[in-house]
Amino acid sequence: MVQSSVLGFPRMGRLRDLKKANESYWGGKLSREDLLAEGKRLRLEHWKIQKDAGVDIIPSNDFAYYDHVLDHIQMFNAIPERYSQHKLEPIDEYFAMGRGHQKDGIDVPSLEMVKWFDSNYHYVKPTLQDNQTFTLAQDPKPVREFLEAKEAGIITRPVLVGPVSFLALGKADRGQSVDPISLLEKLLPVYEELLQKLKEAGAETVQIDEPVLVFDLPTKVKNAFKPAYEKLSALQGNKGPQIVLATYFGDVVHNFDIIDSALQNTYGLHVDLVRNPEQLTKVLEHLGPKQILSAGVVDGRNIWKSNFKKAIETVETAVQKLGKERVIVATSSSLLHTPHTLASEKKLDEEVRDWFSFASEKATEVSVIAKAVTEGANSVKSELEANAKSVQSRATSKRTNNPEVKKRQEAVTKEQHERQSSFTERYEQQKKHLKLPTFPTTTIGSFPQTQDIRIQRNKFTKGEITAEEYEKFIEKEIRDVIAIQDELDLDVYVHGEPERNDMVQYFGERLEGYAFTTHAWVQSYGSRCVRPPIIVGDISRPAPMTVKESKYAASVSKKPMKGMLTGPITCLRWSFFRDDVHQSVQAQQLALALRDEVVDLEAAGIYVIQIDEPALREGLPLRAGAEREKYLSWAVDSFKLSAAGVKDSTQIHSHFCYSEFQDFFHAIAALDADVLSIENSKSDAKLLKVFIDEAYPRHIGPGVYDIHSPRIPSEQEIKDRLAEMLQYLKPEQLWVNPDCGLKTRQWKETKQALTNMVNAAKFNREKY
Ligand code: GLN
Numbered sequence: 001m002v003q004s005s006v007l008g009f010p011r012m013g014r015l016r017d018l019k020k021a022n023e024s025y026w027g028g029k030l031s032r033e034d035l036l037a038e039g040k041r042l043r044l045e046h047w048k049i050q051k052d053a054g055v056d057i058i059p060s061n062d063f064a065y066y067d068h069v070l071d072h073i074q075m076f077n078a079i080p081e082r083y084s085q086h087k088l089e090p091i092d093e094y095f096a097m098g099r100g101h102q103k104d105g106i107d108v109p110s111l112e113m114v115k116w117f118d119s120n121y122h123y124v125k126p127t128l129q130d131n132q133t134f135t136l137a138q139d140p141k142p143v144r145e146f147l148e149a150k151e152a153g154i155i156t157r158p159v160l161v162g163p164v165s166f167l168a169l170g171k172a173d174r175g176q177s178v179d180p181i182s183l184l185e186k187l188l189p190v191y192e193e194l195l196q197k198l199k200e201a202g203a204e205t206v207q208i209d210e211p212v213l214v215f216d217l218p219t220k221v222k223n224a225f226k227p228a229y230e231k232l233s234a235l236q237g238n239k240g241p242q243i244v245l246a247t248y249f250g251d252v253v254h255n256f257d258i259i260d261s262a263l264q265n266t267y268g269l270h271v272d273l274v275r276n277p278e279q280l281t282k283v284l285e286h287l288g289p290k291q292i293l294s295a296g297v298v299d300g301r302n303i304w305k306s307n308f309k310k311a312i313e314t315v316e317t318a319v320q321k322l323g324k325e326r327v328i329v330a331t332s333s334s335l336l337h338t339p340h341t342l343a344s345e346k347k348l349d350e351e352v353r354d355w356f357s358f359a360s361e362k363a364t365e366v367s368v369i370a371k372a373v374t375e376g377a378n379s380v381k382s383e384l385e386a387n388a389k390s391v392q393s394r395a396t397s398k399r400t401n402n403p404e405v406k407k408r409q410e411a412v413t414k415e416q417h418e419r420q421s422s423f424t425e426r427y428e429q430q431k432k433h434l435k436l437p438t439f440p441t442t443t444i445g446s447f448p449q450t451q452d453i454r455i456q457r458n459k460f461t462k463g464e465i466t467a468e469e470y471e472k473f474i475e476k477e478i479r480d481v482i483a484i485q486d487e488l489d490l491d492v493y494v495h496g497e498p499e500r501n502d503m504v505q506y507f508g509e510r511l512e513g514y515a516f517t518t519h520a521w522v523q524s525y526g527s528r529c530v531r532p533p534i535i536v537g538d539i540s541r542p543a544p545m546t547v548k549e550s551k552y553a554a555s556v557s558k559k560p561m562k563g564m565l566t567g568p569i570t571c572l573r574w575s576f577f578r579d580d581v582h583q584s585v586q587a588q589q590l591a592l593a594l595r596d597e598v599v600d601l602e603a604a605g606i607y608v609i610q611i612d613e614p615a616l617r618e619g620l621p622l623r624a625g626a627e628r629e630k631y632l633s634w635a636v637d638s639f640k641l642s643a644a645g646v647k648d649s650t651q652i653h654s655h656f657c658y659s660e661f662q663d664f665f666h667a668i669a670a671l672d673a674d675v676l677s678i679e680n681s682k683s684d685a686k687l688l689k690v691f692i693d694e695a696y697p698r699h700i701g702p703g704v705y706d707i708h709s710p711r712i713p714s715e716q717e718i719k720d721r722l723a724e725m726l727q728y729l730k731p732e733q734l735w736v737n738p739d740c741g742l743k744t745r746q747w748k749e750t751k752q753a754l755t756n757m758v759n760a761a762k763f764n765r766e767k768y
């Protein structure tokens with residue numbers, strides 16, 4: 001029979017239970033035992049959901065308190081000494097690496113966290129030493145969790161990050177020069193030991209994720225697959241479990257040489273047939289003679305109901321070639337990127353609700369598709385009929401089509417993408433107009449979202465306070481953060497974004513063409529979750545979205561007030577976007593809506609406008625080449641279209657939450673933003689070298705401290721950081737700001753950190 005499988009399930013629980021438990025634990029309000037018990041409860045609940053949905057192959061070890069890559073770092077004892085030396089409890093050492101630790105005389109920042117492929121999930125980067133060794137933890141988590149499920153009567157398939165991906169996604173620690181992949185030989189024995197332990201515990205198969213196989217890989221990494229999988233495949237059946245090797249988020253066609261030479265002896269291969277359905281035919285040709293295909297036909301990255309008819313056809317193509325025993329119906333990737341269940345959505349419009357499927361519903365989908373193929377369409381007749389109806393309803397609904405929007409898109413011109421003058425001329429005007437000192441200081445937008453803000457917003461949403469009362473409250477918040485910025489003596493102010501729950505959702509709620517949810521949270525990093533709005537149809541702006549708050553803020557502020565918008569690509573990428581029209585079309589619709597907002601802000605007296613594009617990079621196709629260039633071209637155009645409606649004297653800022661754009665620098669430069677603020681505090685300042693090398697003329701604020709952690713940087717630390725940056729940037733180019741927005745921080749640490757930051761800027765102002 002054709003089996004069904006899920007590659008991973010979201011961890012947070014129905015009501016973000018894990019977030020709540022973690023945060024209570026960090027705040028000293030929940031005991032360690034209770035935190036661990038809550039983790040156990042969630043794992044059991046998630047296994048049970050999948051079992052009840054009829055899923056045959058259920059994952060374990062997909063759960064993580066913070067991040068699954070971090071789980072592996074700890075399990076392999078790849079823990080930098082600055083953490084291990086404190087002999088903390090394992091879970092505390094784990095959180096110290098994930099989020100830093102500043103308590104009881106210990107002061108250590110977190111490990112670097114970066115985006116997981118092209119998703120908005122962040123993983124903790126393995127950070128390796130020149131003399132790195134690996135040993136397997138005493139009671140390895142995958143074995144523990146496998147046994148936990150077994151005890152509950154559920155035999156699971158443990159999920160591991162594969163050795164090649166683990167290393168290839170890692171980096172040398174600061175001051176070290178090791179090439180991570182060179183550590184493979186040292187790492188493999190630990191995997192062998194782990195696989196043996198899993199087998200002893202009763203695991204018949206494991207899922208080993210090697211998602212780097214969708215990249216263009218350097219030769220050294222390519223060559224690592226053979227020794228790795230010769231060793232691990234040799235254990236199969238006898239000393240170790242059967243291996244299903246999983247890839248996702250792209251195709252593996254360009255890496256068939258690796259599959260042919262190194263991976264045909266694994267028990268099975270999983271490929272993503274949602275993202276790249278066209279790879280199926282070739283994959284079938286390259287499978288080993290006995291190898292099983294895990295066909296990822298249910299989208300793990302989006303919330304659209306599967307088209308059963310199409311999925312069944314795909315699976316049947318594979319069955320014709322391989323037979324039913326050699327095909328598994330699977331989610332395209334882990335469901336980590338989808339919300340927990342549609343059942344929690346009580347306010348969704350019935351018409352659009354019928355188009356959606358979240359993690360729990362997707363578990364049912366794989367099981368229905370598998371059944372249809374195994375037993376024939378009649379065995380799931382009513383499910384197939386209902387599905388065909390939903391698919392049809394979405395394709396023909398009026399909600400998806402707005403002729404006005406289409407008309408405006410057709411009329412877009414090249415000129416609309418360009419500012420009136422070059423940067424040099426613009427800057428002259430901006431200098432006169434804004435009168436900023438050198439080393440201008442600013443923040444990225446949000447200030448701490450306090451308990452009080454959340455309470456008032458909730459009351460407003462529930463109708464417990466009136467719109468007027470809420471507005472008064474927001475105005476008071478704005479006045480308060482302006483007073484604090486006065487005290488801190490910052491140069492360009494922000495209004496603090498108290499009215500925004502989230503930087504994309506806020507806009508989604510104000511745009512036509514969006515649907516939004518009440519419980520559809522997705523993990524972004526650690527305990528942080530986002531609730532992406534859903535683009536269901538053509539997008540337009542019925543009314544200004546941010547002008548009221550920015551205008552008010554400017555009216556009570558004595559320094560320039562920066563307007564704050566989320567850019568078109570970020571609105572697109574951090575939403576669940578449509579899969580029925582191209583992303584570029586959706587991005588242009590968003591750009592036009594934002595363009596109107598930018599022009600309205602300027603008219604309201606806002607002369608510095610920041611258009612955040614932290615998601616620009618994650619939209620980048622994973623492989624270099626034509627596809628990537630195409631993306632960059634429409635992405636850059638969308639940004640420019642949103643920004644270019646203003647006068648020369650208005651200063652356009654943009655912000656990115658990463659500093660690695662060496663490989664697409666030309667696109668960053670092409671945005672033509674007057675000022676870029678970028679995350680930099682945890683990366684090597686050397687990354688800024690590209691700005692001199694490319695003679696970048698405009699202004700840049702590389703973040704001087706990390707905002708993901710409550711740790712307070714000292715004034716000296718920031719001065720040192722600025723000195724490092726000045727090796728690569730001209731003094732007149734440099735802005736001084738934190739890495740990102742401050743909404744997740746507390747006021748106490750925020751004020752201290754910003755005081756140190758402003759002092760460090762003033763020191764440089766004197767010096768240059
Ligand atoms: N303006 C946003 C903020 O400060 C930017 C957040 C982001 O880049 N992720 O919160």
Ligand code: ZN
Pocket residue numbers: 444614655656657679739740741
């Ligand atoms: Zn940011």
